[in-house]
Amino acid sequence: METNTALAPFYAEAPALVREPAARDVADLLVEALEALGVEYVFGVPGGAIEPLYNALARSGRRGGPRAVVARNEQGAAYMADGYARETGKIGVCIATSGxxxxxLITGVACAYDNNVPMLVITGQPPIKNFGKGALQESSCTGINTMAMFRPCTRYNSLVSHAEQLPTKLFNALMQAQRAPSGPSHLSIPVDIMRAPVSSDMETPDFAGLLRRAPALVDLPAVRELARLLFSARSPVWLVGDGCGEAANELMQLVQRTDGTFITTPDGKGFVNPRHPRFRGVFGFGGHASAAELLSSEPDLVIALGTGFGEFNSGGWSTALLNSRLVHVDDSDENLMRSPTARLHVRGHIKSVCEQLVSLLASPKDAALLPFLHPQAGRQAYEAMVDNVQAVRSDSAPVKPQRLLATLGERCPPQTRFVADAGNSAAWAVHYLAPNEQRSGRAAGGSERPAGKERRTRNSSWLRVTMDFAPMGWAIGSAVGIAMANRRCPVVCLTGDGSYLMNGQEITVAAELGLPVLYVVLNDGALGMVKHGQRLAGAEPIGFELPKVDFAMMAAAMGIPGHVIRSSQDLDALDFSALLSRRGPTLLDVRIDGEEVPPMNLRMKTLGTAQ
Incomplete structure (x- = not known):
């Protein structure tokens, strides 16, 4: 396991006053299981009821095993674990004390549950003998019952009441977190159980064996039926969802072999090259008219892969998508159940399904991947797709958000990871952000790596937005987790002033660990989606105003470089390569034009307030 030098000072030789345990305890066993799974970091905030686990992490850190990263709030720790899991494909781990x-933690855990992010959540409890006595921060069934609170937003949820239970319950929690549909598992462990020694006769599962899980079985008859439909389809449409990360390259081959076109869900956009000549845009929240028009033209076949058809991903459950022309491919029965009108359901590991289709559709006339796309042609295709080209080209002050997103796409290095916060930031990013990836025949993301060296996982993506639960401030912590997971790729966090005021303190974690994260705050002095939603609905204008804040000065107070961007000229003067290669975060306080309306009509429609 690669040693993180940024954390090295925290794991120097143990001081003389620190007592090493005479034998392994339950907390050691838990950390060893994470080490077997290849987990590098555990995100959390220390406390008395979780102290033995932090002791075990300190011992682990000294020998090169999993290490503790301290968030500023437990909610931020959950978001960091979320970002780490999305970037690596490994399980994200977050921990917290009792009460x-x-x-x-719950908001971050609920977000991971709604977005199928595999996560292990560990919380503490006071000593089990003190349950029911009014112990400090007790959160068992006889206190503030956090077990009951976690139940609706976890795949597995259990209290470890005896040391002997831990191996089995931990194995089950890890299994449930990573099976389809994936999500968080929660174990609550009393502090005395964590300190309990591991007996020599305690059987421990093969935790490393969880890494050797075979992909989900593929329904071969259904795959062959889909191949038959593709042979006869005139011009199929492929819809790329957020579960397609591993299969992105195979999908591009299928688009070409079937002479098809493709669109994406908002959270699937980051797996493709948005300047690909066969790309027709994003369908759903913040999406493009070109994608909606393509589906409205009634293509004879639409193949949707790796999506659960929630509100944002389905265009508000649009009948242009959810009809008898649809074929739904997914490894989760839960997702497949959301498309009852589909012509065909294909259950299986998405990469395996795509590989089978590539083989079945092979023919002598197969050509190489599409040639390089000339930058000018790519820009023309991009401008033809977006709603407001004039705003993209605008040099006015304050900065048009469309101009900001277009500039970031063109000026940031191709391997940059973008993460966009809930609200207007996500809407602007989904619609206008398009990195300058010129290799049109392959998936975007990590393009500067040598051939064959690209690390691609189910959840790896150049753009991350959170669907469904969508908490404000998620991107701020998630950016830290992404940067911890992949030191080779700089990270740009797009967030609003409202979100930053909620969770902006997590930027200090990036500063402490020297992470190359660029925080871009879209500052319009308002809760923008609330403001525009009220205007579009003809509702009372109330509760959207925020104070005028100089976020660059806030960053400076934390020892972080900050810049106020008041005009497009200020934006153009920035050296993004330098900002994203420095050791540590940078903050841009971008004064955007708050009168620009984000592409949020879908949200208004599903709320029933569109006029």
Whole structure:
């Protein structure tokens, strides 16, 4: 396991006053299981009821095993674990003490549950003998019952009441977190159980064996039926969802072999090259008219892969998508159940399904991947797709958000990871962000790596937005987890002033660890989606105003470089390569034109307030 030098000072030789345990305890066993799974970091906030686990992490860190990363709030720790899991494909781990530490985690855990992000959540409890006595921060069934709170937003949820239970319950929690549909598993462990020694006769599962899981079985008859439909389809449409990361390159081959076109869900956009000549845009929240028009033209076959058809991903459950022309491919029965009108359901590991289709559709006339796309042609295709080209080209002050997103796409290095926060930031990014990836025949993301060296996982993507639960401030912590997971790729976090005021303190974690994250705050002095939603609905204008804040000065107070961007000229003067290669975060306080309306009509429609 690669040693993180940024964390090295925290794991120097143990001081003389630190007592090493005479034998392995339950907390050691838990950390060893994470080490077997290849987990590098555990995100959390220390506390008395979780102290033995931090002791085990300190010992682990000294020998090169999993290491503790301390968030500023437990909610931020959950978002960091989310970002780490999305970037690596490994399980994200977050921990918290009992009581308020555990309840602070819940929003981040619920977000991971709604977005199928594999996560292990560990919370503490006071000694089990003190249950029911009014112990400090007790959160068992006889206190503030966090077990009941976690139940609706986890795949597995259990209290470890005896040391002997841990191996089995931990194995089950890890299994449930990573099976389809993936999501968080929660174990709550009393502090005395964590300190309990591991007996020599305690059987421990093969945790490393979880890494050797075979892909989900593929329904071969259904795959062959899909191949038959593709042979007869005139011009199929491929819809790329957020579960397609591993299969992105095979999907581009299938698009070409079937002479098809493709669109994406908002959270699937980051797996493709948005300047590909066969790309017709994003369908759903913040999407493009070209994608909606393509589906409205009634193509004879639409193949949707790796999506659960929630509100944002389905265009508000549009009948232009959810009809008898649809074929739905997914490894999760839960997702497949959301398309009852589909012509065909294909269950199986998406990469395996695509590989089978590539083989079945092979023919002597297969050509190489599409040639390089000339930059000018790519820009023309991009401008033809977006709603407001004039705003993209605008040099006015304050900065048009469309101009900001277009500039970031063109000026940031091709391997940059973008993460966009809930609200207007996500809407602008989904619609206008398009990195300058010129190799049109392959998936985007990580393009500067040598051939064959690209690390691609189910969840690896150049753009991440959170669907469904969508908490404000998620991107701020998630950016830290992404940067910890992949030191080779700089990270740009797009967030609003409202979100930053909620969770902006997590930028200090990036500063402490020297992470190359660029925080871009879209500052319009308002909760922008609330403001525009009220205007579009003809509702009362209330509760959207925020104070005028100089976020660059806030960053400076934390020892972080900050810049106020008041005009397009200020934006053009920035050296993004330098900003994204420095050791540590940078903040841009971008004063955007708050009168520009984000592409949020879908949200208004599903709320029933569109006029």
């Amino acid at each position: 308020p530490g555990a309840t602070n």
